[in-house]
Amino acid sequence: MSLFRNAQKVLRENIREYGMYIALFVIMAIFTITTRGTFISSRNISNLLNQTGYIAVLAVGMTLVIVIRHIDLSVGFLAGFLGAVAAIALVFWKLPTWVVIPLVLGLGVLAGCITAFLVAQLKIPSFVASLAGWLIYRGAILLVTAGTGTIIIPDATYNAIGNGYIPDIQVIPGVHNLTLLLGVVAILLFIVNEISDRRKKLAYNFEVLSTDMFILKLLFMSGLIGAITWVLAGYNGLSWTVVVVLVVVAIYHFVTTQTVLGRHIYAIGGNPEAAELSGVSVKKLIYVVFGSMGMLSALSGILFSSRLQSATTTAGTLFELDAIAAAYVGGVSAAGGVGKVIGSIIGALVMTSLTSGMNLMGIDISLQYIVRGAVLAFAVIFDVTTRNRGK
Amino acid sequence: MTPPILEMKNITKEFPGVKALDNVSFSVQEGVIHCLVGENGAGKSTLMKVLSGVYPYGEYSGEILIRGVPQRFSGIRDSEKAGIGIIYQELALVPEMTVYENIFLGNEIRRGMVMDWNETIRRASQMLRKVRLDINPATRVKDLGVGKQQLIEIAKALSREVKILILDEPTSALNEDDSQNLLNLLRDLKAQGVTCIMISHKLKEVIAIADAVTVLRDGRTICTLDAHKGEVSENVLIKNMVGREINHIFPPKEHQPSDEVVLEVRNWGAYDPNLGRKILKNINLKLHKGEILGIAGLMGSGRTELALSLFGNSRGYHLEGELYLHGQRRQFSHPHEAIRAGLAYLTEDRKGNGLILIQDVKQNISLANLEEISRNGIVDNNAEVKIANQYKMVLNIKTPSVEQKVMNLSGGNQQKVCLGRWLFARPEVLILDEPTRGIDVGAKYEIYTIMTQLVQQGMSIIMISSELPEILGMSDRIYVVSSGRIAGELSASEATQEKIMQLATD
Ligand SMILES: Nc1ncnc2c1ncn2[C@@H]1O[C@H](COP(=O)(O)OP(=O)(O)OP(=O)(O)O)[C@@H](O)[C@H]1O
Numbered sequence A: 001m002s003l004f005r006n007a008q009k010v011l012r013e014n015i016r017e018y019g020m021y022i023a024l025f026v027i028m029a030i031f032t033i034t035t036r037g038t039f040i041s042s043r044n045i046s047n048l049l050n051q052t053g054y055i056a057v058l059a060v061g062m063t064l065v066i067v068i069r070h071i072d073l074s075v076g077f078l079a080g081f082l083g084a085v086a087a088i089a090l091v092f093w094k095l096p097t098w099v100v101i102p103l104v105l106g107l108g109v110l111a112g113c114i115t116a117f118l119v120a121q122l123k124i125p126s127f128v129a130s131l132a133g134w135l136i137y138r139g140a141i142l143l144v145t146a147g148t149g150t151i152i153i154p155d156a157t158y159n160a161i162g163n164g165y166i167p168d169i170q171v172i173p174g175v176h177n178l179t180l181l182l183g184v185v186a187i188l189l190f191i192v193n194e195i196s197d198r199r200k201k202l203a204y205n206f207e208v209l210s211t212d213m214f215i216l217k218l219l220f221m222s223g224l225i226g227a228i229t230w231v232l233a234g235y236n237g238l239s240w241t242v243v244v245v246l247v248v249v250a251i252y253h254f255v256t257t258q259t260v261l262g263r264h265i266y267a268i269g270g271n272p273e274a275a276e277l278s279g280v281s282v283k284k285l286i287y288v289v290f291g292s293m294g295m296l297s298a299l300s301g302i303l304f305s306s307r308l309q310s311a312t313t314t315a316g317t318l319f320e321l322d323a324i325a326a327a328y329v330g331g332v333s334a335a336g337g338v339g340k341v342i343g344s345i346i347g348a349l350v351m352t353s354l355t356s357g358m359n360l361m362g363i364d365i366s367l368q369y370i371v372r373g374a375v376l377a378f379a380v381i382f383d384v385t386t387r388n389r390g391k
Numbered sequence B: 001m002t003p004p005i006l007e008m009k010n011i012t013k014e015f016p017g018v019k020a021l022d023n024v025s026f027s028v029q030e031g032v033i034h035c036l037v038g039e040n041g042a043g044k045s046t047l048m049k050v051l052s053g054v055y056p057y058g059e060y061s062g063e064i065l066i067r068g069v070p071q072r073f074s075g076i077r078d079s080e081k082a083g084i085g086i087i088y089q090e091l092a093l094v095p096e097m098t099v100y101e102n103i104f105l106g107n108e109i110r111r112g113m114v115m116d117w118n119e120t121i122r123r124a125s126q127m128l129r130k131v132r133l134d135i136n137p138a139t140r141v142k143d144l145g146v147g148k149q150q151l152i153e154i155a156k157a158l159s160r161e162v163k164i165l166i167l168d169e170p171t172s173a174l175n176e177d178d179s180q181n182l183l184n185l186l187r188d189l190k191a192q193g194v195t196c197i198m199i200s201h202k203l204k205e206v207i208a209i210a211d212a213v214t215v216l217r218d219g220r221t222i223c224t225l226d227a228h229k230g231e232v233s234e235n236v237l238i239k240n241m242v243g244r245e246i247n248h249i250f251p252p253k254e255h256q257p258s259d260e261v262v263l264e265v266r267n268w269g270a271y272d273p274n275l276g277r278k279i280l281k282n283i284n285l286k287l288h289k290g291e292i293l294g295i296a297g298l299m300g301s302g303r304t305e306l307a308l309s310l311f312g313n314s315r316g317y318h319l320e321g322e323l324y325l326h327g328q329r330r331q332f333s334h335p336h337e338a339i340r341a342g343l344a345y346l347t348e349d350r351k352g353n354g355l356i357l358i359q360d361v362k363q364n365i366s367l368a369n370l371e372e373i374s375r376n377g378i379v380d381n382n383a384e385v386k387i388a389n390q391y392k393m394v395l396n397i398k399t400p401s402v403e404q405k406v407m408n409l410s411g412g413n414q415q416k417v418c419l420g421r422w423l424f425a426r427p428e429v430l431i432l433d434e435p436t437r438g439i440d441v442g443a444k445y446e447i448y449t450i451m452t453q454l455v456q457q458g459m460s461i462i463m464i465s466s467e468l469p470e471i472l473g474m475s476d477r478i479y480v481v482s483s484g485r486i487a488g489e490l491s492a493s494e495a496t497q498e499k500i501m502q503l504a505t506d
């Protein structure tokens, strides 16, 4: 009983941090019930994760953009445009995939740096600069696909990024062995990391969770990773899209939480003048953040076009808004300086779960938009009120 | 004796990990000037926030009585209605708006739905006369100095017919003249029957103006002294604030600057493209190793601009002239380069461009020198904690832990965090711009001691200050700046308040 009460207390005190996870959990539970289990089926979860991929990578980049108090509206059509460029390079220029991918990523960085130039050097508000980009890239997609319309991509390697799964080692039949193995490794890494972190904190006399709460947290997170792995292993295993997203998240999570660069980004978001006077170059970091956003837009374009196995004239429509919504649901603050990469990923999952679940239930698209809008508003209201309560 | 206009009884207010107020009682007689003093973090600002409804009823325990009537404010609006006006240390005016718009902001004079601008301007002029400010009410607030802005804040409070006016460190950003002006105004208001509660670390002011003084220490009321019974003196105040006697305001001068010139500036000038005029002209300046160089001058004379222009020119002035570091000509195009070269600049405006309020103490301290605690660009979080705790101890920063967000610290402790950042940057030349703004007497002495230790270890310090006693007590040599030029140089032995003021105003 006291365990339960303790857990309640910990939750209440950290409601802001855990709120998103709970929301995601609740949403998934509701859909599982309303769809009589279809939602939680291996096939659907696998699909859902693959669908989240191209928004998730955008949400990661957008988190940093919003943290430094800017916005980038151009990312959707930039992704669409670069997806088309990739298709053209594969189909008409006959370039191999391993050339096309770095090429397109490079173009993405370039595009991001152009926005950064307008923002940092010419002091144009990022809203306006990237709105211009939105129009330009939209036109550019229409331009490059004008002669051909939708470009079908026949390249199997390229298409595997959006549709393929990691290979398997055959030991136990019926499930995806390598996926299970990776899941176990992930759980072990997580536990080791948490324990060593806790030990360090104790050495510095920091406040840590009580032992029973700590074990509960370990069990819960391990269970969660285990469950996801199990579900995925029941279908085709881990998809390449999920691998790509995990790698991106791991890198960005590390950079934002552990490096000098990350510190500088959050410092700028917290108080640009103070950061500048402490030796942080705001201009330089605008290039870094928008450059990375451009690269992730390119990645999003690659994921999307390879998933559809084609480049369409409407690719990228509304991606930017989905990414921004994901970031806000995930707890970034428009005032700058606050927001976590992991949070935005959860935010992206919440938003795609809503779409997926409501699709399965056969809910009309008009209602879907309204529900998603309401969830976005609710998430931000929750965030703002719990933040103010802390003061 | 008449019943007090205000009584706060057994007020207790806790924050996570801190008991900011512990059973505080505070009572104020009608029509007096009552000062509130105490060390940094003693709970002064918190007590006033409780009184003005910033912390609404229910978030604290205890009782507030106005003229004997219990009050339960659920916000600032309620306390305003009860006749309480508060002026925070950070001014809350809208810089882009005119004076009259600011005075009636949130309290607009309307006819139905429409603003009555004529009446607004007429009433605003009336208020300006009350605070003896002779300016056009249509002036934009950003075009006024801090001193005048402060008066406009008071005018704003008066327009709401305050009975009790609270001022939290109103003079900490003001120069001597503006401070005097403000104190005189408070005397006027008192004559008109307004009760004033003033928080200040400037004990001379407190002694000059207070009818009564209450001392807080560690969230507790220590005593309330009656000035008319001769109970208030500097020694008594300090003793009650700090809990022990402090005999010296400045540490003894034991250091001897060497002849070696560390930093030299020749024919330095700066043009501000935003203002469209020259703000610094023909400045020649030398700083020796192990020296504390005082820079005196009025507000707006160009002292801060001089410091910023040397420190990487973050404001983008057009510079002329030469800067030498150890005899080598240098040019810094960003504060980053200046820091690399061994310079550090403590800003005068800690909230505006000093601290990152939403981040914690350790992150604020490490920001300017993350290189030292990182390897291959990866921050060593444990080293950071260690460093932060070290500066917490050295500077005696009052906070439950270095993981506390800086916005939850008291004003003086925030200043110490700022200072900590620049000490950790381990500079060779430390430029301090108003280093003791908002810092209590005891802590001032500690900071002065640290400064003397630093110069003994070979650091050189440029100290910009508006407090003449500080300039006189600490400097080895003094430059006086006036309208963007160096009006004169004085050695420590020949400098006096009069000489400095004469140079500063000519
Ligand atoms: N919002 C908050 N959250 C947590 N602690 C707080 C908060 N506000 C104040 N405190 C703590 O309460 C104590 C009293 O703070 P307060 O601001 O009242 O001090 P003060 O007497 O005004 O000091 P100073 O002279 O430095 O301005 C400090 O220890 C401070 O850290």
Ligand SMILES: [Mg+2]
Pocket (backbone or CB within 6 Å): B044, B045, B046, B168, B410, B411, B412
């Ligand atoms: Mg205070």
